[in-house]
Amino acid sequence: DGGITQSPKYLFRKEGQNVTLSCEQNLNHDAMYWYRQDPGQGLRLIYYSQIVNDFQKGDIAEGYSVSREKKESFPLTVTSAQKNPTAFYLCASSIGNRRQETQYFGPGTRLLVL
Amino acid sequence: KNQVEQSPQSLIILEGKNCTLQCNYTVSPFSNLRWYKQDTGRGPVSLTIMTFSENTKSNGRYTATLDADTKQSSLHITASQLSDSASYICVVSANSGGGADGLTFGKGTHLIIQP
Numbered sequence: 001d002g003g004i005t006q007s008p009k010y011l012f013r014k015e016g017q018n019v020t021l022s023c024e025q026n027l028n029h030d031a032m033y034w035y036r037q038d039p040g041q042g043l044r045l046i047y048y049s050q051i052v053n054d055f056q057k058g059d060i061a062e063g064y065s066v067s068r069e070k071k072e073s074f075p076l077t078v079t080s081a082q083k084n085p086t087a088f089y090l091c092a093s094s095i096g097n098r099r100q101e102t103q104y105f106g107p108g109t110r111l112l113v114l
Numbered sequence: 115k116n117q118v119e120q121s122p123q124s125l126i127i128l129e130g131k132n133c134t135l136q137c138n139y140t141v142s143p144f145s146n147l148r149w150y151k152q153d154t155g156r157g158p159v160s161l162t163i164m165t166f167s168e169n170t171k172s173n174g175r176y177t178a179t180l181d182a183d184t185k186q187s188s189l190h191i192t193a194s195q196l197s198d199s200a201s202y203i204c205v206v207s208a209n210s211g212g213g214a215d216g217l218t219f220g221k222g223t224h225l226i227i228q229p
Contacts, residue, residue, distance in 0.1 A: 004157075033215060041221060042118070042218075042220055042222070043158075043203070044219075048215050088155075090157050090158075099145050099207045099208070099209065099216040100146065103160075104160075107156055107157050108155065108157050110155075
């Protein structure tokens with residue numbers, strides 16, 4: 001069963017704590033993305049990666065970090081520097097050229113601050 | 115600045131009725147326009163993608179139109195079903211510029227189908 005999985009579904013963060021969101025895909029896609037979704041807002045790009053061991057900052061990268069050590073995996077770490085982390089986080093992937101190809105989204109992780 | 119505006123912000127219709135959602139954009143140079151459906155608490159799923167030369171594309175009961183001259187798109191839903199209750203997001207891709215990944219997302223239209 002091909003697709004994108006994200007875990008956990010819900011994540012709670014204490015103040016000053018770093019947390020990592022998992023994103024795995026078995027679609028053999030080269031490109032992967034992380035978006036943040038807030039109520040009443042469009043999706044905003046955090047980071048994206050077009051190939052293994054390479055990634056670029058999106059529009060709101062401050063307070064976040066990523067790695068792309070394997071083609072299938074693109075974890076996102078929300079650091080303590082991100083002062084307003086409460087949001088719905090979506091991971092996506094596409095075959096190649098992000099401007100031309102359809103993105104496939106995971107089910108999302110909802111991050112809440114305690 | 116590239117922008118995508120969707121209207122209405124929210125819409126409530128009775129099951130079985132038709133409805134039309136609007137998307138106006140200022141993205142340039144235009145590459146393609148996509149409509150996604152996002153169920154509550156889930157990731158978006160692609161419905162249609164249209165390039166400059168396409169003015170209509172259908173996916174079952176969903177029909178998207180594109181007028182590249184006026185920079186407007188619409189998504190028409192025929193014979194609505196309860197499962198159509200979701201947010202519908204318009205996404206426009208630029209050949210250059212735009213967001214870091216070349217995509218500009220609308221805020222979505224929240225559609226509720228009542229029995």
